[in-house]
């Protein structure tokens with residue numbers, strides 16, 4: 001797939017199945033993340049991989065968060081299943097340097113670019129992904145369990161796997177609504 005086709009046609013896929021990216025393919029995914037634009041070379045990110053037993057650990061963290069909020073059984077059940085929507089979840093965390101001349105927002109943006117680059121690298125190699133946050137990404141229990149402190153943020157849970165359903169068509173959008181010229 002050439003780069004422009006990837007950029008113009010990428011879709012997120014909700015149904016992701018085994019096998020997860022592995023070996024050189026997975027390494028390429030991480031390397032793509034590490035090529036995200038990075039003001040000041042601060043490498044403001046962490047990638048926490050969950051697969052196999054790791055998905056159960058992540059599910060347990062989400063369940064603990066739901067229970068801490070006294071949420072009803074339906075939500076707790078949903079939380080327990082959430083990570084298993086793909087064979088691999090990469091939690092992308094912005095690891096920021098506070099009080100730096102590079103504003104913190106730019107460091108969060110870098111981590112977001114890393115998430116997008118990793119999704120793109122997965123698609124480029126025949127896999128697919130879905131970037132999710134939900135309320136869990138902002139929950140103190142989840143943050144603490146994953147060692148996310150201070151101004152650091154969970155910018156997303158990047159679900160990755162093999163294509164498990166038909167890809168939806170790309171939305172046609174009218175450029176004139178979004179593009180202006182000074």
Ligand SMILES: Cc1cc2nc3c(=O)[nH]c(=O)nc-3n(C[C@H](O)[C@H](O)[C@H](O)COP(=O)(O)O)c2cc1C
Pocket residue numbers: 010011012013130131132133134155156
């Ligand atoms: C930071 C961020 C968080 C997101 N969180 C969710 C989410 O929790 N649930 C969801 O359904 N989509 C979420 N999305 C949107 C999907 O990843 C996806 O982009 C959207 O469904 C549109 O599909 P497309 O990427 O194929 O255009 C999020 C996107 C971003 C950038």
